[in-house]
Amino acid sequence: MDGDQNHHKPKGRVTLLDVAKASGFSKSTVSRILDERLPTADNPSARHVREVAEKLGYVRDLSAANLRRGSTGQIGVIVPRLTDTVMAMLYESLAKAAGRNGQFAIVATTDDHPDAGRAAAEALIRRGVDGLILSTARIDDHFTDELRARHIPFVLALRQNGQSLAAIGDDPLGGYLATRHLLDLGHRRIGLITGPDYATSARGRLEGYCKALEEASVSLSSDLIVPSTFSIESGELAAETLLKLKDRPTAIFAVNDNTAIGALSAIASFGFSVPHDISLVGYNDIPIVSRLPVPLTTVKVPFDHIAEMALQLLNNASEGSSEVRIATPSLIPRKSTAAPRSH
Template sequence: MGARPAVTLKALAAELGLNPSTVSRVLNDPRGLGSRWASPDTTERIFALAEERGYRKNPYAASLRTAKSHMIGVVVPRLQDYVLATMYEGIDEAASEHGYFTVVSNSLDDPAAHRAKAEKLLDRRADGLIFGDALFEDPFLDELADRGVAFTLVSRRSPGHRSVTCDDYTGGRLVAEHLVASGRRSFGLIAGDPRASTSIDRCAGFLDALAEHGLGVDPSRVAPGGFDASAGSAAAARILAAGPLPEAVFAVNDFAAIGALGVLTREGISVPEDTALVGFNDTPLAGSVGLTTVRSPMHRIGRQGFELLMDVLDGKDVESVRLPPELVVRTST
């Protein structure tokens, strides 16, 4: 059985014996049944028939009249990542409260896909964009800014562009101070993706704080890669192959830390007795395995990223926001 044709404003107006513009004004009036565009009886008749006939507003027609789609495009590396998924929940929650809806797309941290997905969202009349996959050096963001496209960044920052992030540098410092205070003096660093500010800032904070104590990390024990468990496993294997076991390992992401934990366990290395292990973000899995980590306010980052975009769309002069991290000490240290 075929789908019923959509009910139009003109069809409703004809059945009611009213002018289509009157029906349109009543149905689009945010006061609903309290609309002043028609008498109470007429307003009630309009809404009753619209409900009976299954009338739905046409958002595309409305966007042509108002030049706004009330749609926000969101680009993330991968939505299966708990951190980005939680931030997206915050974005979508705030969007709903403002009468917007969101469309999310994955770039897999590929610069070409990052560009292509954003352009497709703009082609579909997105009012603005939120990027969770920005690279620290990101020429495409400079292009968008030159074109006057409204956008904000979440999770990662890029110089010259508005963002809402955790204060990742401070988070890295918190890890170093905790490990030094617990007596550790040699370290391994699972450094994540060197293109992302999350890796850059967390590593910088960690290394700077160690340097203030006259300590450092041997370059052979700094292992960049990705943010998932497999990348953490590979990085941990490289650190172990580089020489004596470090007294502590800092992974700039919980999932990378959990991948490292698997390698340490397979090698018969006890955590924290033989080496301490710290992650970053405080995902639920971190708590379940007793991982010391740095709590990032993921949901709040998403909400504030959307609010910042609303300010940008309103033409306000706004600055980037860095939210404070919190060290969560568990059994792995």
């Protein structure tokens, strides 16, 4: 009986050598036939090798290929969650930018848990990615130190830690622009729905808020600053806290469009309207906010530019560099902001 009709699956991972032995061809011939980067050969020998590989359960070892070639053309992207439109937009921008470079972006999610970030990174590294782009940086986590110690190329995106390569938006400027817009309209009681303290993006927007108030000689009131987790639900709860104040704000700046959407829900549940009773500003300019019943004034973040910068840093920077590239945001005024009503 011919060998191709009676071969036994080897124990453990099936290798090119196993396929070569079972098919009767040399390892180099089998490698060429099974290399997905090359045009698919359609002749009896090639079909025979592919049939044997399939019967044996051969799966190409990407990490081994990476070691041989020095590159797989794959970039690992780690985000907290793809249900967050901001993170989905970042990933799409990275995928498009990678495609223009002849690279392919693979995404993994962490739900903003540090341990999950480590597991996601390990899974991507095992797939042989050329490097990692992380939008999960936390001030209270030292995961990037571990990656650096292992000589794994990585770049941070949207958030930074002050020690690593990063491509981010100018968050202090964005926070300043949003708050300055409300001040220019005449608001003085401006509530802030800020983000988690471990995220430099949230801290930067808070910094910009404080700077704008200081410039306008408006005193900072701690009761007007309420934290959130960047989610719609947390934005709703934070807005409820602000609206229950005896001297409630006449405007709210939410440092994320999701939290602004949550705030809209809370404002409606209190019987108030935007902007007649309270003005509202978001941040990021996700697609839905321009199509809400009251289109949302927000700060636009140039995700495509940030993605391009992140890939440039990943592909070109030398090990040990801590260069940070910063993209400029812009205020997009819409119908959710207006001058405060006179009391």
